[in-house]
Amino acid sequence: xxxxxxxxxxxxxxxxxxxxxxxxxxxxxxxxxxxxxxxxxxxxxxxxxxxxxxxxxxxxxxxxxxxxxxxxxxxxxxxxxxxxxxxxxxxxxxxxxxxxxxxxxxxxxxxxxxxxxxxxxxxxxxxxxxxxxxxxxxxxxxxxxxxxxxxxxxxxxxxxxxxxxxxxxxxxxxxxxxxxxxxxxxxxxxxxxxxxxxxxxxxxx
Amino acid sequence: xxxxxxxxxxxxxxxxxxxxxxxxxxxxxxxxxxxxxxxxxxxxxxxxxxxxxxxxxxxxxxxxxxxxxxxxxxxxxxxxxxxxxxxxxxxxxxxxxxxxxxxxxxxxxxxxxxxxxxxxxxxxxxxxxxxxxxxxxxxxxxxxxxxxxxxxxxxxxxxxxxxxxxxxxxxxxxxxxxxxxxxxxxxxxxxxxxxxxxxxxxxxx
Numbered sequence: 001x002x003x004x005x006x007x008x009x010x011x012x013x014x015x016x017x018x019x020x021x022x023x024x025x026x027x028x029x030x031x032x033x034x035x036x037x038x039x040x041x042x043x044x045x046x047x048x049x050x051x052x053x054x055x056x057x058x059x060x061x062x063x064x065x066x067x068x069x070x071x072x073x074x075x076x077x078x079x080x081x082x083x084x085x086x087x088x089x090x091x092x093x094x095x096x097x098x099x100x101x102x103x104x105x106x107x108x109x110x111x112x113x114x115x116x117x118x119x120x121x122x123x124x125x126x127x128x129x130x131x132x133x134x135x136x137x138x139x140x141x142x143x144x145x146x147x148x149x150x151x152x153x154x155x156x157x158x159x160x161x162x163x164x165x166x167x168x169x170x171x172x173x174x175x176x177x178x179x180x181x182x183x184x185x186x187x188x189x190x191x192x193x194x195x196x197x198x199x200x201x202x203x204x205x
Numbered sequence: 206x207x208x209x210x211x212x213x214x215x216x217x218x219x220x221x222x223x224x225x226x227x228x229x230x231x232x233x234x235x236x237x238x239x240x241x242x243x244x245x246x247x248x249x250x251x252x253x254x255x256x257x258x259x260x261x262x263x264x265x266x267x268x269x270x271x272x273x274x275x276x277x278x279x280x281x282x283x284x285x286x287x288x289x290x291x292x293x294x295x296x297x298x299x300x301x302x303x304x305x306x307x308x309x310x311x312x313x314x315x316x317x318x319x320x321x322x323x324x325x326x327x328x329x330x331x332x333x334x335x336x337x338x339x340x341x342x343x344x345x346x347x348x349x350x351x352x353x354x355x356x357x358x359x360x361x362x363x364x365x366x367x368x369x370x371x372x373x374x375x376x377x378x379x380x381x382x383x384x385x386x387x388x389x390x391x392x393x394x395x396x397x398x399x400x401x402x403x404x405x406x407x408x409x410x
Contacts, residue, residue, distance in 0.1 A: 044294050046292070048294055071277035072275060076294050089249050090250070093281045094281075
């Protein structure tokens with residue numbers, strides 16, 4: 001499966017601890033095509049132990065597995081890639097120390113998007129499309145800003161930030177290759193159902 | 206210089222940001238034999254930028270350069286090694302993803318010390334010898350606990366936790382190969398003087 005196809009429904013963990021493993025399984029069951037371990041709030045050991053199980057689940061379901069920020073965890077977990085933002089280790093340095101990982105760049109403007117593509121990112125996580133409680137400080141791109149990025153870069157673009165079942169269709173209409181969510185799936189009462197509904201909206205089925 | 210000799214006066218950063226680079230230079234000027242970048246409170250990019258300068262300084266002064274916790278930063282900065290505690294990526298996994306790095310293990314008991322040596326650690330950071338405001342939750346080994354560890358392992362042992370000029374001599378008398386400090390050097394009004402005084406106490410000159 002091409003990278004682009006695996007970015008359709010990209011689900012990110014809220015805490016990245018072992019309590020989330022079961023939710024990750026439900027998200028995959030519901031149709032998530034990529035899982036990202038984001039574990040800013042737990043020690044690396046806890047993220048490693050949770051990540052081992054998530055890595056295995058992603059493989060079982062034919063999904064890709066990414067790690068946010070920590071290239072060492074991505075390597076330790078044999079992840080498919082790592083997601084790096086402006087406050088993380090620079091893309092070109094990451095490429096040197098981990099040549100086999102896919103690198104996703106978190107970008108918050110057209111300028112950052114173009115720069116990240118130039119530096120060799122394999123895909124972009126572009127946002128925030130809408131305001132989001134998960135990252136209240138993030139700049140808001142809006143649908144127009146997202147559309148402009150999609151138009152100007154050649155690498156796949158995953159839209160992120162405040163995306164729900166109510167707006168996912170218009171997000172995909174910008175030409176984005178997929179959507180990334182945290183709370184809309186991991187925070188749902190029924191994770192599998194939330195993933196399935198989002199997946200069916202973005203694939204237009 | 207043997208690893209053991211480089212562990213004599215091991216200075217750890219308090220924040221790991223660029224404001225500390227000058228203090229690291231002063232610590233080296235005063236006789237620090239190893240520098241550890243500990244940067245739990247700043248984003249990886251900031252630690253990377255600060256670490257690049259610290260790495261260079263350490264090399265200029267013939268000191269070793271370590272990174273706490275983040276193996277990716279250690280690789281990105283071409284550090285000599287990484288320091289890993291019970292909440293970090295496991296030693297045996299670190300060895301796999303970074304075979305060329307020295308691995309120091311933070312241990313808080315004799316059992317952990319023996320286990321870390323068995324798992325292949327190159328040296329131990331053993332503590333807390335005394336209660337310390339930097340890690341108020343750390344168990345206190347005391348001088349007796351430290352002496353026991355030094356006696357039971359073959360790899361070098363750096364003592365850490367609440368060590369100052371007032372107690373450094375008795376710490377070294379346990380047979381420890383060196384002392385690690387944060388506040389006693391990085392928090393001093395005159396960093397170079399504090400390092401020089403500690404260095405002269407522990408070398409008995």
